[in-house]
Amino acid sequence: SAVISQKPSRDICQRGTSLTIQCQVDSQVTMMFWYRQQPGQSLTLIATANQGSEATYESGFVIDKFPISRPNLTFSTLTVSNMSPEDSSIYLCSVHRTGGIDEQYFGPGTRLTVT
Amino acid sequence: QKEVEQNSGPLSVPEGAIASLNCTYSDRGSQSFFWYRQYSGKSPELIMFIYSNGDKEDGRFTAQLNKASQYVSLLIRDSQPSDSATYLCAVKGSSGNNNDMRFGAGTRLTVKP
Numbered sequence: 001s002a003v004i005s006q007k008p009s010r011d012i013c014q015r016g017t018s019l020t021i022q023c024q025v026d027s028q029v030t031m032m033f034w035y036r037q038q039p040g041q042s043l044t045l046i047a048t049a050n051q052g053s054e055a056t057y058e059s060g061f062v063i064d065k066f067p068i069s070r071p072n073l074t075f076s077t078l079t080v081s082n083m084s085p086e087d088s089s090i091y092l093c094s095v096h097r098t099g100g101i102d103e104q105y106f107g108p109g110t111r112l113t114v115t
Numbered sequence: 116q117k118e119v120e121q122n123s124g125p126l127s128v129p130e131g132a133i134a135s136l137n138c139t140y141s142d143r144g145s146q147s148f149f150w151y152r153q154y155s156g157k158s159p160e161l162i163m164f165i166y167s168n169g170d171k172e173d174g175r176f177t178a179q180l181n182k183a184s185q186y187v188s189l190l191i192r193d194s195q196p197s198d199s200a201t202y203l204c205a206v207k208g209s210s211g212n213n214n215d216m217r218f219g220a221g222t223r224l225t226v227k228p
Contacts, residue, residue: 041220042119042203042218042219042220042221043159043203043218045216092158092159103149103161103164104149104161104205104216105161106151106158106159106160107158108157108158109157109158
């Protein structure tokens with residue numbers, strides 16, 4: 001398995017501000033993802049964080065709103081920009097290792113509340 | 116039609132009973148199927164994966180896959196109160212890419228002592 005940490009674990013932010021969430025993995029992984037989970041809902045993929053290149057965003061998510069960085073194979077950040085109450089959600093970092101068992105692991109999540 | 120469908124529950128079973136969780140998917144070419152357990156306020160935890168038709172057993176958990184019916188299930192034998200959680204079904208689409216993983220909305224399971 002992979003040990004994944006996220007910072008912050010939770011935050012309460014004001015409308016119009018931005019928050020950067022950090023994801024750190026204990027070993028190098030080829031694929032890192034960012035998901036959103038709204039209350040009572042399932043997981044929605046925001047983007048794939050690509051090391052050394054721009055992230056790949058899913059339909060409905062754009063770089064201006066959710067800029068992502070991935071400077072190396074163990075670290076990524078997701079920024080939620082110009083926040084509105086609709087952005088209140090849990091944001092989850094996820095990783096997948098190539099080779100061996102096809103498993104995907106999740107970080108502990110960041111619970112964001114926008115007021 | 117949702118890509119991955121699960122009964123939202125809640126599903127309530129007595130301690131010691133068998134809990135049966137079901138999932139259907141729309142992408143007929145899907146090859147990889149996963150069950151995650153998510154405790155309230157926690158992140159999803161992978162508990163089972165299955166690639167081939169039939170049953171796969173791991174301790175008290177059995178995953179069942181029927182690709183012809185596009186159906187995957189999770190059986191929990193001798194259910195314990197600690198099994199109370201939301202169970203998410205996940206299906207990797209026919210592309211085989213991890214950014215093609217689709218999650219169901221989850222089934223909330225309650226095991227009553």
